[in-house]
Amino acid sequence: MERRTIGAAALAVGAVGLGCMPMSWAYSSSRQRGEESVRAVHRALDVGSTLLDTADMYGPFTNELLVGRVLKERRQDAFVSTKVGLLVGEQHIVANGRPGYVKRACDASLRRLQTDVIDLYQLHRADPEVPVEETWGAMAELVQAGKVRALGLCAVGARAGRRSGTRLHDATIRQLQRVQQVFPVSAVQAELSVWSPEALETLLPWCAARGVGFLAAMPLGNGFLTGTLKPGQGFEPDDVRARHPRFTAEMMAANQPIVVGLRRIAARHGGGVTPAQVALAWVLAQGRHVVVVPGTKQERHVSENASAAGIRLTAKDLAEVAELPRGQGSWD
DSSP: OOEEEETTTTEEEESBOEEOGGGTSSSOGGGOOHHHHHHHHHHHHHTTOOEEEOOTTTTTTHHHHHHHHHHHHHGGGOEEEEEESEEEOSSOEEEOOOHHHHHHHHHHHHHHHTOSOEEEEEEOSOOTTSOHHHHHHHHHHHHHTTSEEEEEEEOOOHHHHHHHTSOTTHHHHHHHHHHTTTSOOOEEEEEOBTTBOGGGTTHHHHHHHHTOEEEEESTTGGGGGGTOOOTTOOOOTTSGGGSOTTOSHHHHHHTHHHHHHHHHHHHHHOTTOOHHHHHHHHHHTTOTTEEEEOBOSOHHHHHHHHHGGGOOOOHHHHHHHHHSOOOOOTTO
């Protein structure tokens, strides 16, 4: 697979990574099977999807434990990315950016992942009670201690930006400007997809101008852009899409023209190319500093996603994607 570099440290990873969250968190729990997920992680490493993206809050903790089972055997094949800064309670999630907590959390992640170093340690969310510089400083000390190789920041959530009326990533860029003064940012993780292209406006250019890698989260639109979901199909109560404003039956029907457009482009490429692969190829076409991180828990989807790295969209393809309707949701 094509390899791309993350940040000034030039950390090389496959252009298509693997988001491990669906294996343990946020999507239908009845379909989460540990052994199947372990096979999917092995498959990712086999096909060159070396970046494994997890977080201590996924589960919580169980996702790191699952990834650690594979790392115990194949640490040299993987680029490990995990996150810190969020605590999961029974009915809520809270931020914790206190320096002492960050250091303890890192040690706990290292134990669960069965490794002595984390390649990319990301701040999941800044703690409003702690200056972000203090949190970032503690993370920088972990680099100096040899427990972490590089630092990254996850973008502030989309809904908060939409409600405030400001540009979506203004708050994230302000945080980046602050922490960059403390220790270099190697990567930013944010949503980027055909139906959520907002990062193209300011965040992606900010990263490109500074040599910062961009990890594209949710590049398949929580599964919608695969074309396999049907309006009104329903989701299990613990599935994030059951509460997502773009996954009501009405909005899923309204957004079908996006999938139709992706399917049309896929057909031109032949060879069994899928709408999902076109969606991933579009994200990869946005810059050499972009790595896509689609989430899945099935081997066949890992292989399909990895193959998207070999698809080259034409100028006509890109123009057609640009003309597709914007994704609609009840927040718009």
